[in-house]
Amino acid sequence: MAQFQAAQADTVIAPSLLAADFARLAEAADAVEGAVDWLHVDVMDNHFVPNLTLGPPIVKSLKAATDIPLDCHLMIERPDRWAVGYAELGAYNVTFHAEAADDPVALAKDLRAAGAKAGLAVDRDTPVEDYLDLLPEFDTLLIMTIKAGFGGQEFIPAMLDKVRTARRRADSGHLELRIEVDGGIAEDTIAAAAEAGADAFVAGTAVYGAADPADAARRLRARADAARTPR
Ligand code: DX5
Numbered sequence: 127m128a129q130f131q132a133a134q135a136d137t138v139i140a141p142s143l144l145a146a147d148f149a150r151l152a153e154a155a156d157a158v159e160g161a162v163d164w165l166h167v168d169v170m171d172n173h174f175v176p177n178l179t180l181g182p183p184i185v186k187s188l189k190a191a192t193d194i195p196l197d198c199h200l201m202i203e204r205p206d207r208w209a210v211g212y213a214e215l216g217a218y219n220v221t222f223h224a225e226a227a228d229d230p231v232a233l234a235k236d237l238r239a240a241g242a243k244a245g246l247a248v249d250r251d252t253p254v255e256d257y258l259d260l261l262p263e264f265d266t267l268l269i270m271t272i273k274a275g276f277g278g279q280e281f282i283p284a285m286l287d288k289v290r291t292a293r294r295r296a297d298s299g300h301l302e303l304r305i306e307v308d309g310g311i312a313e314d315t316i317a318a319a320a321e322a323g324a325d326a327f328v329a330g331t332a333v334y335g336a337a338d339p340a341d342a343a344r345r346l347r348a349r350a351d352a353a354r355t356p357r
């Protein structure tokens with residue numbers, strides 16, 4: 127019955143700096159200030175994924191350059207060794223990949239102890255069922271809607287089955303869990319992800335590929351909000 131439903135969490139829009147000009151990251155943050163909730167920072171180590179992006183020194187500089195909460199998505203090997211460092215630099219949320227972690231629950235506890243939200247990511251080929259029982263230990267579940275590694279790929283609708291599965295578990299377990307989708311999120315795909323149960327949306331190309339990134343982020347939010355409105 128409607129009156130017993132928990133209040134729906136506000137939509138989170140998280141532009142991915144991967145699609146911005148890496149020589150102008152502070153300007154990219156300023157361009158979306160006031161229109162977004164988190165800034166998504168894709169850390170890639172050329173081992174867990176073939177691509178190589180940025181690491182702690184740049185996250186440190188970003189933290190000093192913007193007040194937008196930083197959502198660090200670590201596509202790296204050995205997150206047990208490196209992830210807490212991002213929390214210590216002041217990242218709001220630190221998400222590591224399930225495929226790379228030795229002990230995801232221990233690492234989530236360490237992240238929370240260091241003052242960050244703890245996120246678990248599952249890549250395209252990883253079943254979410256294997257991790258459902260761990261979700262009470264996490265603040266964020268990131269479901270890749272592409273294969274992790276590069277921006278600008280095409281959204282894979284079949285990944286939304288994982289979102290639906292995770293949403294059912296989060297709701298039945300009364301978990302305070304953000305369900306975040308990442309990859310190919312744009313004006314023509316965000317509604318389907320929102321309907322499936324996602325409430326946090328990473329968008330690289332759709333925001334920084336637009337002439338007006340803040341306006342693009344606002345349009346994405348409007349579409350997500352409309353799709354999330356209970357009918
Ligand atoms: C890719 C990254 C994504 C990427 C998304 O592995 O995790 O965050 O920036 O880019 P788009 O939105 O262009 O698919």
Ligand code: ZN
Nearest residue numbers: 168199308328
């Ligand atoms: Zn990402």
